[in-house]
Amino acid sequence: MKILSIETSCDETGAAVVERDVNGIKVISNTVATSSEIHAKTGGIIPEKAAREQLTYIIPVITKALLASEGIDTSKKTKDKYNLALDILKNKIDAIAVTNGPGLIGSLLVGVETAKTLSFSLNKPLIPVHHLLSHISANFIDNHIEKIEFPLIGLIISGGHTDLLLYTKVNDFLWLGGTRDDAAGEALDKIGRLLKINYPAGREIENRAKKINNSKISFKSPLLGSSSYDFSFSGLKAEVARYVDGKNLNEEDIDEICYATQKAIIQVVVEKTIKAAINHSAKSILIGGGVSANQTLKEKINIEAKNIGVRVYSPKIEYCTDNAAMIGAQSLIDFDPKDWREVRAQPELYFERKNIII
Ligand code: KG4
Numbered sequence: 001m002k003i004l005s006i007e008t009s010c011d012e013t014g015a016a017v018v019e020r021d022v023n024g025i026k027v028i029s030n031t032v033a034t035s036s037e038i039h040a041k042t043g044g045i046i047p048e049k050a051a052r053e054q055l056t057y058i059i060p061v062i063t064k065a066l067l068a069s070e071g072i073d074t075s076k077k078t079k080d081k082y083n084l085a086l087d088i089l090k091n092k093i094d095a096i097a098v099t100n101g102p103g104l105i106g107s108l109l110v111g112v113e114t115a116k117t118l119s120f121s122l123n124k125p126l127i128p129v130h131h132l133l134s135h136i137s138a139n140f141i142d143n144h145i146e147k148i149e150f151p152l153i154g155l156i157i158s159g160g161h162t163d164l165l166l167y168t169k170v171n172d173f174l175w176l177g178g179t180r181d182d183a184a185g186e187a188l189d190k191i192g193r194l195l196k197i198n199y200p201a202g203r204e205i206e207n208r209a210k211k212i213n214n215s216k217i218s219f220k221s222p223l224l225g226s227s228s229y230d231f232s233f234s235g236l237k238a239e240v241a242r243y244v245d246g247k248n249l250n251e252e253d254i255d256e257i258c259y260a261t262q263k264a265i266i267q268v269v270v271e272k273t274i275k276a277a278i279n280h281s282a283k284s285i286l287i288g289g290g291v292s293a294n295q296t297l298k299e300k301i302n303i304e305a306k307n308i309g310v311r312v313y314s315p316k317i318e319y320c321t322d323n324a325a326m327i328g329a330q331s332l333i334d335f336d337p338k339d340w341r342e343v344r345a346q347p348e349l350y351f352e353r354k355n356i357i358i
């Protein structure tokens with residue numbers, strides 16, 4: 001079964017064609033356009049700007065993904081490429097998957113309404129996808145799913161979310177906890193702004209942190225050692241803001257602040273993930289989301305998990321930040337088509353808060 005998947009929850013516009021084979025989820029094509037350069041100038045996302053950009057990208061991005069899925073060179077100005085793409089969609093694609101939440105309402109509407117129109121007009125099944133779960137399912141791409149051992153802990157660590165989930169089966173999970181305020185990536189981006197690092201700041205903060213071995217500065221890891229699986233990162237942002245206030249920072253000072261910031265985030269994230277794995281006798285840990293691209297985080301979590309005999313999986317770098325391939329992966333893991341009339345953008349879609357015995 002071939003799926004055309006669409007992702008527009010934040011500032012990326014993604015389309016992919018995926019299918020399931022013996023090696024897990026196979027990505028046939030994956031296209032993404034981002035408006036992050038525009039947001040870099042303003043130091044963060046302006047939601048309406050992001051959505052307006054997505055309106056201009058959506059059809060070309062879908063077209064590119066469809067053409068690429070049939071091996072058609074998309075760099076050339078193919079005559080009639082939109083007709084060709086439509087033919088592929090009609091004849092080669094079995095279903096359409098789309099992120100329906102959580103995310104920015106304007107951005108979500110672009111993807112959801114486009115997918116609904118395609119589903120309605122071409123009579124294709126439509127699968128609404130929970131964006132956060134797809135960050136975990138990015139690990140099923142090019143991976144023998146049946147070899148991944150359960151129960152497992154899923155760590156979603158992105159620009160908008162930091163959550164821990166306990167999976168007993170591939171599509172059966174319990175939410176353990178999440179951030180009470182800013183997400184890890186959001187904290188990195190906001191601290192980056194204080195340091196005049198372009199949005200999104202996570203990658204540059206990581207690169208700057210790599211230059212430092214040991215810093216004189218240290219920031220508090222919020223909720224470190226607490227009994228819950230909740231996170232909180234807004235206090236860290238406030239602490240860094242107080243630290244930089246009135247200081248004339250040189251490049252080395254900025255590198256040190258990046259190091260200390262990253263250390264504080266990683267420490268608490270790793271501690272809680274490992275604690276969840278121990279308490280729930282997990283055999284695997286799956287991480288996902290933009291911040292899971294962070295090499296230092298991956299190294300730390302791997303070391304700690306090895307000590308308790310747990311295997312860690314992380315997506316390939318191109319499937320860490322927002323992309324449509326992971327949306328396709330999630331739709332195949334939990335294939336549940338809905339009538340297009342029932343599908344709507346749900347910006348507040350999240351997880352149920354359940355009482356967990358720690
Ligand atoms: O998953 P994502 O693309 O969007 C959301 O769903 O939120 O995550 C974006 C986040 C941004 O906050 C960005 O700064 C962060 O991922 N990020 C990183 C790295 N690459 C991207 N954070 C730390 N280290 C990285 N290498």
Ligand code: ZN
Nearest residue numbers: 158289290322
């Ligand atoms: Zn995301």
